[in-house]
Amino acid sequence: MxxxxxxxxxxxxxxxxxxxxxxxxxxxxxxxxxxxxxxxxxxxxxxxxxxQDEKIKPDTMPQTRLASTALDRVMPRHNDVVTEVAAFGGTDLLCYRTNEPADLMALQDRVWNPYLGWAATELGASLRVTNGIIPVAQEEKALERLKDRVAAHDAFELTALHSLTNGLGSLVLALAYMEGFSPLEAVWQASILDATHQEEHWGLDDEVAEKRAIQHADLTFTAEFISHLRNK
The missing domain is CATH 3.30.2180.10 (ATP12-like)
Structure with missing residues (x-):
């Protein structure tokens, strides 16, 4: 246009x-x-x-896009979006640990356990941890507490939380950032911990690096959106 x-x-x-x-x-x-x-x-x-220059380029307007999403897609479907975001709690990234190697197991414990401890203490959501990819059933009480926390956000902040949760692959990490427990770069690094550990041994593929840069940029735009919402 x-x-x-x-x-x-x-x-x-x-x-x-x-x-x-x-x-x-x-x-x-x-x-x-x-x-x-x-x-x-x-x-x-x-x-x-x-x-904008001679042509309007929507992909250069992340704050406009997030705000429009809040009004067009989240506000009319608030309860549905709450359910969609809260569902991440049932399969949260932080609950699935490796069986090997030992150094990665220790790294996951060191980086991820404080977030789960925070969720248990501050959110009232104690999540179970398993080794491997077989699903682990979470207690209904924990999932209800997470859903209540998600539902407390208005359409604009829920839009941001949805974006963060998708980008990080973890509702706990997204809430930890939004509620001030951890800075954005820390939750980002926690979300890619497994991949970066592997890349230390095998290197980083150019295509993966490009996709990751886009993902990180989207998270940064979302963090800016949250800051604008909270800056009265």
Whole structure:
């Protein structure tokens, strides 16, 4: 799509802030009004629209994309999205450990156990650990506690949590970041621990490296989105 506007602005609205293009409010892909909960997020979205050149490139507008997803896809299906995100708790990455080699087993214990300890203490969700890939059944009480924690997020933060959980492959790691237990880089490294251990011996494939860079960038954009939501 060619750029069709000259000026970008941010205005206060009854329920938040909106971004305007030549005085007209930005809409989501589903044609809903893009009303944003904080001025910080509205400013970030405005910067993305202002940075467009002759053609509008949606893939360069992650804050706009996440905000639109919250309004178009998450808000109308809040309970369904909560269920989808919470389901990760039943097969969380941190609960599946290797049988060998010994150094990787020790590394998993050292890096992952503190997160499971935090989940048990702070979230009330004690998750069982197994060695190998055979599924381990988690206690219903633990899964309910995780679901309650997920459900407590509004549509915008739930969108971010969904993105983090998918990107990290772990609901516990995603919640640990969102609730301030661990910084983004630490949960990211924890999520790729098995792969990086293997790569120390066999090297990193170029295609894998490219995909991982994209994945890391998406997580960084999501972290920025969360920061904008919490910066009143």
């Amino acid at each position: 060619r750029k069709f506007y000259q000026s970008v602005g941010v205005e206060a609205a009854d329920t938040g802030h909106v971004v305007t293009l030549d005085g007209r409010m930005v809409k989501t892909p589903a044609k809903a009004s893009l009303v944003l909960p904080t001025k910080a997020l509205a400013d970030a979205v405005a910067v993305e629209w202002d940075a």
